[in-house]
Amino acid sequence: MAAIISCHYLSSPATTKFSRSNAPSNRICYPIDLSKARSLGFRPRCSSQEPRRYPLQNKHKGKSFSLKECAISLALAVGLITGVPAFCWSANANAGPVLPDLSVLISGPPIKDPGALLRYALPIDNKAIREVQKPLEDITESLKVAGVKALDSTERNLKQASRALKQGKSLIVSGLAEAKKEHGVELLDKLEAGMDELQQIVKDRNRDGIAPKQKELLQYVGGVEEDMVDAFPYEVPEEYQSMPLLKGRATVDMKVKVKENPNLDECVFRIVLDGYNAPVTAGNFVDLVERHFYDGMEIQRADGFVVQTGDPEGPAEGFIDPSTEKTRTIPLEIMVEGQKSPFYGETLEELGLYKAQTRLPFNAFGTMAMARDEFEDNSASSQVFWLLKESELTPSNANILDGRYAVFGYVTENEDYLADLKVGDVIESIQVVSGLDNLVNPSYKIAG
Template sequence: ANQSMKAPASCLSIASLAFASAMIVVLTTHSTVAHEPSMSLLSSPVSRVGQMQRTSLPLSRTVRKPRSRCFANQPASSHDNLGRRQTMKGAGMLPVGLTLAQLLDFPNTQQAKASLLTAQQPVSDARELLRDSLPITNKPIRRIQKEIFTKITEAVRVPNVKMSEVQSAVSESQKVLAKDKPAIIKDVVGDAAKKDASATLAQIELKLNEFQEIIDKKDKQEIPIKQQEILSLVERIENDMIPSFPFKVPAEYASGPLLMGRAAVEMQVTCKSSSVTKGGKMKIVLDGYNAPVTAGNFLDLVKRKFYDGMPVQRADGFVVQSGDPGNKQTGFIDPNTKELRTVPLEIMVKGDKTPIYDATLDDVGRYKEVPNLPFNAFGTLAMARAEFEPNSASSQFFFLLKESELTPSGTNVLDGRYGVFGYITEGKELLKEVKQGDTIDYIKVISGSDNCKNCINENAVAAASEDVTVA
């Protein structure tokens, strides 16, 4: 047996089992039939399976019982294939990144050959995830982005900043600019944008020189500030490299609201029971390049003021969830069809040109692959849905309250199973204070409204409000 993988010497405690069950919680749409509270993450994962199936609440999942009561009695082979997704069968069973034994023994497995940990930690910065998912192929601008983000982020992560790595990132970026500036400008779309890109590259060059002064002074506090300034300029150029919407939405979904690009919305929340704040605002970027149907549906509901005044319906330390209108249906009733409007599960896999629709990555045998929009960042925004119905999402959404510090993209229980369509980019600290029963005062569009195709006209919302029914 691998000496670095030591099984616990004693049997699992109830607390350990509770922790393990909490780690494999899955989001489903909030049922309004019974109006029961969400199941506690510390509830028995087995005792309420029947109730889980009746109410479709956000639930804990059952886990397969180990062969013996003590993991100390497990054979060494039980640790083989660490990180391989296990498809567990039975009611409520889902594939997870680690077996229960491996999850609880994870601190002892970090040096295993098949460990999930990679040389670099997963990207958990929302802005970088959004930059990474842009549909562009220009290598020089991507090289600058990675030098400035990845190298410097790793360098400042340690207690004593690795100035040599910061220096390397700055020097390499300067070399790319000196050599490949024409290649960068070539991929920018439009004469006006090319002119702007040329000026932006000059600003990047200037800020890299300023960065050199920071390195010479060993000013650790200024490093993240200058890093973000440069990345914002890089992002401006990258956005101007997208010639048109990169793919055709399937015909069966093309008539609904579509976000053909990106948009930003502002959410204001009133916190009723927090001792820290009375509330505040968060900025959320919606990504239509990777989830046009899902993001378009949400943006249309924002324009309709559907979420204004709605309570937060779940806040359990794992997610913050809302969007349940609180009547007989669990979502938005289209005033034209008088029927529940739903959207398909929509997941863009890295390297693909179009999203996968109507199925999870497990369903199509691609469970090892990584979505363009992973559940990596605190404040990841996704749609809630019924447990066994991938196309049942309507209006209910959730924010993830975890960062993927240990588990790489594609290996956690949510990636490939739920449709991510955006990230909180500003004000995410507020999310920690949001509790069940707090109020979403409003969500409003602050940019990108014109990218929403087939969405309701905001100017017509007030006049048409009496025709909008939520049954």
């Protein structure tokens, strides 16, 4: 496995990050603090002015919102902030107000760690390993406590995880895929030994040594959980089966050269792509990576809301497949908790699944998703964006991105440095470091 390259960072300037949410196509909702957003330069979209390459924008020129719609959006924002139920009004004149379920919009505490999100997104059902995983993850919260109380809390977490491993080890082993069982058992042995080592770190009152060891243990847990997946768990719809598909996971390193930032020279972002929950979307991206499509391309948007790239030079806004000489587009692809396969071609709003929870949510800073025309669900091609979350303005589980844009991965290393990227910074390369064998129907192997 390739080593993870650290960012070459010279100093740590203060940066201001904020998020902006625009309305979905037929409901006018702003789940943010608009007064605070305005102080940071945000304005509601109540005019026909449209920025270029906005992943959430309406690309149909001349479209504008009415004063009534703007007032309604402000009412909803107040409702979300104060807790007083507000409403969304359908753009359809014949429709009435729709009361949102605020308990669904604002539920918590949500999982924000990309590694944890990826672990919980695996298609497995093994309670025993989850009972080991959870207390190990809770160590992160324990370390936020001041003084020796953090060590005491960490020790309790560790004892709980160790007890769960001892009591549930046979159930964990029985849940391993037969072909991966030997590797999974090896990881469990490393996990058990690592817990003993962490126990000694806590006993020695070495607070600084806890987080690195915790990360190592959770990597073992994640590896065990991946070894529980026997095969790709469902069939992709027939109309998409000939497309490049990622049937599993892949890891890529994206190296970015920074042009005009005295504090940041270059950085390598490690990204885990999840083909279990977005095989078409992730497969399309890996295929483009292997074509070196993104190599040498500039960052095209970096505004505190997202970092975005993928628009090639020329009139085309996506990848032109040389075998067809046409733009290759992919369907909107959303996996929902409780479902065995993704929904294709429609947003969850269009499907009427307002309370559904996406398997890959926009919870983590550096969530990676496909940009598309707001009113054309199946228009995504090559433009991708990474969300820069600021929870005060766009709380997790209280945004209008989930279920409308296809998430297919998370930045798991150096994600904080995404906020330092600027328009014009150059992607020197994106390389697959593992999981390429999970790509089927790779179009980059076709001559021409």
